[in-house]
Amino acid sequence: MRFITLFIAVSLWLSANVPAQVVSDTLKMKEITVTSTRYRIPVIKQPSHTVLIDSVQLANTNGQSLGEALSRYSSIFVRSNAPGAVSLASFRGFGGEQTRVLWEGMPINHSMLGVLDLSLIRSGAFSSVEVSSGSGSSTYGSGISGSVSLASSINSGEFSAGQSIGSNSNYITFGNIGFEAGNWTLGLGGSIQENENDYRYYDRNTEQEENRRHATFDNDQFQLQAGWNKEGKRFQSKFWYLKSDHEIPENVFVGSGTSRQNDSASRWVSSFHFRTGNVQHGIKSYLAQTELDYFDPNRNIESISTGREWNNEWAATIYISSAVSLTNITSAHFTEVKTNNYTEKKYRNLLSEQLMAEISPTKALGIFPTIRVDHYSDFGAAVSPSLGINYQIIEDEIYFHSLVSRNFRAPTFNDLYWPEGGNEDLKPETAILTEAGIGITDQWKNVGDHNLAFFRMDISNGIKWNPGGGTFFRAQNYLSLLSYGVEWTAFKEFEVGTYKLSYSQSSSYTRSTIDEARFDGDAAVGDQLPYVPKWKYSGSFSVSRGDLRTSLYGNWVSERYSTEQNDIRDPEPSYFVLDASINYSKTIRKTQFDLSVQVNNILDEQYEVVRLYPQPLRNFLITLTIKHKNGN
Amino acid sequence: MKRPLLIASAILISLTTACDKSDSGSGTTLNGVFVLNEGNFGQANASITAYDPVTGEASQNQYENENGSPIGDILYSATEIGDRLYLVVNNSSKIEVVDKETLTKIATIRIANEASPRELVQVSETKAYVTNLYGNSVSVIDLVTNEEASIIAVGSNPEGIAVVGERAYVANSGFGNGNTLSIINTATDEVTGTITVGDNPVSILKQDNDQLWVVCAGAYGDFSDPDDDTPGMIYVLNGTTAEVVTSFEVGGHPGDLVLNDLDDVAYLMNGDVMSIDMNNFEVIDSAFIEKNFYALGFSTSDEGQFIWGADAKNFAQSGLAIQYDLNGVKVDSFPTGIIPGAFYFSAE
Numbered sequence A: 001m002r003f004i005t006l007f008i009a010v011s012l013w014l015s016a017n018v019p020a021q022v023v024s025d026t027l028k029m030k031e032i033t034v035t036s037t038r039y040r041i042p043v044i045k046q047p048s049h050t051v052l053i054d055s056v057q058l059a060n061t062n063g064q065s066l067g068e069a070l071s072r073y074s075s076i077f078v079r080s081n082a083p084g085a086v087s088l089a090s091f092r093g094f095g096g097e098q099t100r101v102l103w104e105g106m107p108i109n110h111s112m113l114g115v116l117d118l119s120l121i122r123s124g125a126f127s128s129v130e131v132s133s134g135s136g137s138s139t140y141g142s143g144i145s146g147s148v149s150l151a152s153s154i155n156s157g158e159f160s161a162g163q164s165i166g167s168n169s170n171y172i173t174f175g176n177i178g179f180e181a182g183n184w185t186l187g188l189g190g191s192i193q194e195n196e197n198d199y200r201y202y203d204r205n206t207e208q209e210e211n212r213r214h215a216t217f218d219n220d221q222f223q224l225q226a227g228w229n230k231e232g233k234r235f236q237s238k239f240w241y242l243k244s245d246h247e248i249p250e251n252v253f254v255g256s257g258t259s260r261q262n263d264s265a266s267r268w269v270s271s272f273h274f275r276t277g278n279v280q281h282g283i284k285s286y287l288a289q290t291e292l293d294y295f296d297p298n299r300n301i302e303s304i305s306t307g308r309e310w311n312n313e314w315a316a317t318i319y320i321s322s323a324v325s326l327t328n329i330t331s332a333h334f335t336e337v338k339t340n341n342y343t344e345k346k347y348r349n350l351l352s353e354q355l356m357a358e359i360s361p362t363k364a365l366g367i368f369p370t371i372r373v374d375h376y377s378d379f380g381a382a383v384s385p386s387l388g389i390n391y392q393i394i395e396d397e398i399y400f401h402s403l404v405s406r407n408f409r410a411p412t413f414n415d416l417y418w419p420e421g422g423n424e425d426l427k428p429e430t431a432i433l434t435e436a437g438i439g440i441t442d443q444w445k446n447v448g449d450h451n452l453a454f455f456r457m458d459i460s461n462g463i464k465w466n467p468g469g470g471t472f473f474r475a476q477n478y479l480s481l482l483s484y485g486v487e488w489t490a491f492k493e494f495e496v497g498t499y500k501l502s503y504s505q506s507s508s509y510t511r512s513t514i515d516e517a518r519f520d521g522d523a524a525v526g527d528q529l530p531y532v533p534k535w536k537y538s539g540s541f542s543v544s545r546g547d548l549r550t551s552l553y554g555n556w557v558s559e560r561y562s563t564e565q566n567d568i569r570d571p572e573p574s575y576f577v578l579d580a581s582i583n584y585s586k587t588i589r590k591t592q593f594d595l596s597v598q599v600n601n602i603l604d605e606q607y608e609v610v611r612l613y614p615q616p617l618r619n620f621l622i623t624l625t626i627k628h629k630n631g632n
Numbered sequence B: 001m002k003r004p005l006l007i008a009s010a011i012l013i014s015l016t017t018a019c020d021k022s023d024s025g026s027g028t029t030l031n032g033v034f035v036l037n038e039g040n041f042g043q044a045n046a047s048i049t050a051y052d053p054v055t056g057e058a059s060q061n062q063y064e065n066e067n068g069s070p071i072g073d074i075l076y077s078a079t080e081i082g083d084r085l086y087l088v089v090n091n092s093s094k095i096e097v098v099d100k101e102t103l104t105k106i107a108t109i110r111i112a113n114e115a116s117p118r119e120l121v122q123v124s125e126t127k128a129y130v131t132n133l134y135g136n137s138v139s140v141i142d143l144v145t146n147e148e149a150s151i152i153a154v155g156s157n158p159e160g161i162a163v164v165g166e167r168a169y170v171a172n173s174g175f176g177n178g179n180t181l182s183i184i185n186t187a188t189d190e191v192t193g194t195i196t197v198g199d200n201p202v203s204i205l206k207q208d209n210d211q212l213w214v215v216c217a218g219a220y221g222d223f224s225d226p227d228d229d230t231p232g233m234i235y236v237l238n239g240t241t242a243e244v245v246t247s248f249e250v251g252g253h254p255g256d257l258v259l260n261d262l263d264d265v266a267y268l269m270n271g272d273v274m275s276i277d278m279n280n281f282e283v284i285d286s287a288f289i290e291k292n293f294y295a296l297g298f299s300t301s302d303e304g305q306f307i308w309g310a311d312a313k314n315f316a317q318s319g320l321a322i323q324y325d326l327n328g329v330k331v332d333s334f335p336t337g338i339i340p341g342a343f344y345f346s347a348e
Helices: A002-016 A055-060 A066-073 A413-417 B002-014 B062-067
Strands: A050-053 A077-080 A087-090 A100-103 A128-132 A147-151 A158-166 A170-181 A184-195 A200-203 A208-211 A217-230 A233-247 A260-276 A279-296 A301-319 A324-339 A346-362 A365-376 A380-394 A398-409 A429-440 A449-466 A474-496 A499-514 A535-545 A548-557 A575-588 A591-600 A619-629 B030-037 B047-052 B057-059 B075-081 B084-089 B094-099 B105-110 B117-124 B127-132 B137-142 B147-153 B158-164 B167-172 B180-185 B190-196 B201-206 B211-216 B233-238 B243-249 B257-259 B265-270 B272-277 B282-289 B295-301 B304-311 B318-324 B330-338 B340-347
Touching: A050 A066, A055 A066, A055 A128, A066 A077, A066 A087, A066 A128, A066 A147, A066 A535, A066 A548, A346 A413, A413 A474, A429 A474, B030 B075, B030 B295, B030 B318, B030 B330, B047 B062, B047 B330, B057 B330, B075 B117, B075 B340, B084 B117, B094 B117, B105 B147, B117 B158, B127 B147, B127 B158, B127 B167, B137 B158, B147 B190, B158 B211, B167 B190, B167 B201, B167 B211, B180 B201, B201 B257, B211 B257, B257 B295, B265 B282, B265 B295, B304 B340, B318 B340
Parallel strands: A100 A147, B158 B201, B295 B340
Antiparallel strands: A050 A128, A077 A087, A128 A147, A158 A170, A158 A619, A170 A184, A184 A217, A200 A208, A217 A233, A233 A260, A260 A279, A279 A301, A301 A324, A324 A346, A346 A365, A365 A380, A380 A398, A398 A429, A429 A449, A449 A474, A474 A499, A499 A535, A535 A548, A548 A575, A575 A591, A591 A619, B030 B047, B030 B340, B047 B057, B075 B084, B084 B094, B094 B105, B117 B127, B127 B137, B137 B147, B158 B167, B167 B180, B180 B190, B201 B211, B211 B233, B233 B243, B257 B265, B265 B272, B272 B282, B295 B304, B304 B318, B318 B330
């Protein structure tokens, strides 16, 4: 406990007491443009709280899943059942179903399940990840508690290849190659991971250290990209293939389990941007096929499904004046699911119309009204209005931002059509979000970049599977939830002599409760929702000098409840996990050699994110990467 | 926290005899009620609630309090053999052997291949059978070594089991698609035959006269189509001759069945709790207690006979156990753990 306190105290002290020279390229929040809110403006000018995880940070979690990167660098709580097992993002007190995951601006949540398993995605496969807490359904449709937006970009004129070897027989081979020819760029990247995953852990069942069984995880993915750029016209086409075969470990009281899951996904997005007069056009088309085969020979269960999606979008932005732009987005999204669980193929046709404006009546003020109408073939229409503002209190230094929005989440195919309890009469979940906060750049007293956001979200018609007096559980609109809290992110880079230092931190307080009794004697009203920690803190601290860089990463999560009625069981203990890495980089002519040694959970913390799913004790990963750049 | 623990200790110390229907009656006092709470599937939050009928107080998590660790995943049933209780922990594929007075853990019997044990019955002084839902088998348990000694293949997805003489009857539910009982010769541990009963046989209760009552819950067919379901049935068998005495339709998809002390009225969970005339084999009142329960129990002692219903509420928070007299009038109630699924009564 003393170590946690020390770690957090040092990080916070650094945010306010840095007697050092400011490094010239530190204005991260001010300069970097993000797109996950659809407003292509810097983070600091956004109306809602947005965090960018860049390629350097993603490379630091190269051998791990996207879930680990989100845990480390954002306020998201990742509900991970353990390495290789299902891992879902939890934003502002809500679950994976309410969190939208985007790839190149296209939603990729599984159409049957409504979630995206973060454990299937290797963090190093992306060039950046944007985490937008306040992004609701007015931006990309169905979604009420934020979005995670993945971007892929392979550098042209560069070749890189690497190998990671880690504890528990974890092997990852990866590489990228990019070409540039005239107006064209081509890129190919991919990785192959084989992970025995038989890690050490402390078993609360046997009360001794054990090795995890039945948790092998094989994951292959590659991306192919092509781009063309000429005279303001830009074409891009990206293809991403992912295949994952893994065993599914059970909780320690169930045993080793016998279930397996094989996933594959082929996703292809193409876009063309051009300008006519004062109108900027963007046309985008997305095709996807996802396969999921879950089988448990012991229980004689096999669930096979194929999902197909075709999503088309046309966006036109007209610049009425230097102070006003209007964007109209029209989209048509077709989804088909075929599974042995349903009696027949199921379809969903979604037509959407979105109108958004960016109004700057003064240099200091940005106003961002949006309205989106989604019409679903299976349950009707949903309207999502939002209004955001951003006001510079002190020019380039302190900003106020605020957003009010009404959001919805569409029922998943399983909610609607699962034979034992699916409910075709479901309505979408709806949520009213209000948030307000302050952004501070490093230009204000060299304190670093900070963003503080207070939020409140009221969900009604929440969908939950409920026994409802029958033999089977049934999906019903019967939850009324309230969530409120605060998020704070900070980043600072500075120099002390010949040393470059940086720190980042992300912390949050979240109170999420069931707001109204669902039945007589409902004992869960007012209790914290399961697996929503009230407090979360993630911080990193790096020191580099010359070719050497060392980093420490700390992640503290407060107690969580495993049941909706909090007093029925003791809470799950809080945990603090400390990771460290050392990177050595050497360039010989045009070839750069990077050697990284990563030690995770160096304090050997015995912890579980989800009750009785133990996480690994101390483990390591060594990565060697070779990069070669063409040209000067 | 200390007060419930003291109450629980008092209850536990006073427990001496299980009060199942066959050995209860006058001259006994109901000392305690254990509610076996299944807990949520995959979350290993099963628990035991101890209820003191004298003080009317209940205390939770008795097994965990006594042994310092959770029971496991889905506590399904408990069987008393001698001074021990055999707690069948379904999704952990194990049987915890505990002292029936203190719940102190004595041994753990592991069931191989995660066969998913459901119900245990004593066969002899040294042997017990336990049905395995996914194993499509019955495990032979050596009560001396506390080990699984062998496996007997039976029909699909066996659940209930009862023993009469040298015959063990096993209900092959087939998850709704079965309609047979397997008969095992308990001397040779071999299946000697099958009896066809109604769809989805799930439980078997034995009367004092060795007559067996088999609850057939009815088939679900296509889950999305309630019209193709088959109705619930009760089959009555002569346990000595393995012959069907009679059968009658109760409709719906019935669950727990309990028999009263005189073997003249049975109570069946079937939407509401229905009462059944055991002599004329017909439903007396289809809504004897107008409430839907997840589990049903029946206790007999000098204080009277009582029907106990377990309300699992929304299956995600503490349930409620309700005690009724034989007029269907509520006597008392107390909170339980998550998904109360069975009762165990102790009387002396």
